[in-house]
Amino acid sequence: MSTWVSIDGVVAPGAEARISVFDRGFLYGDSVYEVLRTVERRPLFWADHVARLWTSAALLEFHLDFGPDDLLAEVRATLARVAEGESSIRVVVTRGTGPLSPDPALAGTPTRVVIVQPLKLPGAELVGSGCTLVTFAIGGRGEGGVDPRVKSGSNVQAVLAAARAHAAGAYEALRVDVHGRVFEGASSTFFLVCDGALLTPPLGAGILEGITRRKVLRLAAEALLPTREAEVHLADFAHAQEAFITSSTRGIVPVRRVDDHVFGPPGPVTQRLLAGYADLIRTSVV
Numbered sequence: 001m002s003t004w005v006s007i008d009g010v011v012a013p014g015a016e017a018r019i020s021v022f023d024r025g026f027l028y029g030d031s032v033y034e035v036l037r038t039v040e041r042r043p044l045f046w047a048d049h050v051a052r053l054w055t056s057a058a059l060l061e062f063h064l065d066f067g068p069d070d071l072l073a074e075v076r077a078t079l080a081r082v083a084e085g086e087s088s089i090r091v092v093v094t095r096g097t098g099p100l101s102p103d104p105a106l107a108g109t110p111t112r113v114v115i116v117q118p119l120k121l122p123g124a125e126l127v128g129s130g131c132t133l134v135t136f137a138i139g140g141r142g143e144g145g146v147d148p149r150v151k152s153g154s155n156v157q158a159v160l161a162a163a164r165a166h167a168a169g170a171y172e173a174l175r176v177d178v179h180g181r182v183f184e185g186a187s188s189t190f191f192l193v194c195d196g197a198l199l200t201p202p203l204g205a206g207i208l209e210g211i212t213r214r215k216v217l218r219l220a221a222e223a224l225l226p227t228r229e230a231e232v233h234l235a236d237f238a239h240a241q242e243a244f245i246t247s248s249t250r251g252i253v254p255v256r257r258v259d260d261h262v263f264g265p266p267g268p269v270t271q272r273l274l275a276g277y278a279d280l281i282r283t284s285v286v
């Protein structure tokens, strides 16, 4: 058995896990979620993920009837079923079940789901050579929609972006807009390295505040690498030497190419951050 699921504290094999069709997560994408990984079989950066989950839930005015420690106990109970190896953990909280009406006042109590699967890290070959991204002119998140700080289950744009990447044979789609502004990957944060300095879009651009983003910016500051959170434009690629993406389950993944622009194999700044991040996660588990 490789997938285990906890629903409201009851753990079952993944194939047996069921929730109601009246759950608002299913009906309206009325849910928030986090994705994290284990290191030494313990959740990595749990405090950061739980804080972001609670922020997401507060921004959508969920009334949570449980606390972070209850959730951590359920994550640990689910992980306890895993025989070996590291896991990826998806925690989903929905507003609960209710009648067929979007009115949140009619919802019951929140549903908690924890899905634990074997962690699939990017292979050494991919990290060694760098991945390929394809741009997708869909704009930033949050434009007229859900606040970009919310990690929301209402995420069909990521599905479209993934379809675009798949069709192009790319590793991930990079969200841009018609003006060539660069936002983030479908499920990752985007960084450029320009003359030894890190450049990444600011939170105000309408991106998710990635937890790996925060860790990488801190690592860079500790290494005295200059960092700049500023608007990124496709035209900036011409004077960038390196690029990489980050996410909780993939860490840092060097980018070799975006559309027709080739950055080449991972450069010295990316290599240095890869090493720093590997050290950080070894010493950060709860």
Ligand SMILES: Cc1ncc(COP(=O)(O)O)c(C=O)c1O
Residues within 6 Å of the ligand: 035, 184, 185, 186, 187, 188, 189, 207, 208, 209, 210, 211, 212, 213, 246, 247, 248, 249
């Ligand atoms: C839109 C988006 N941006 C960035 C990220 C990376 O965030 P984190 O580093 O917290 O995993 C994700 C992760 O799923 C995401 O969905």
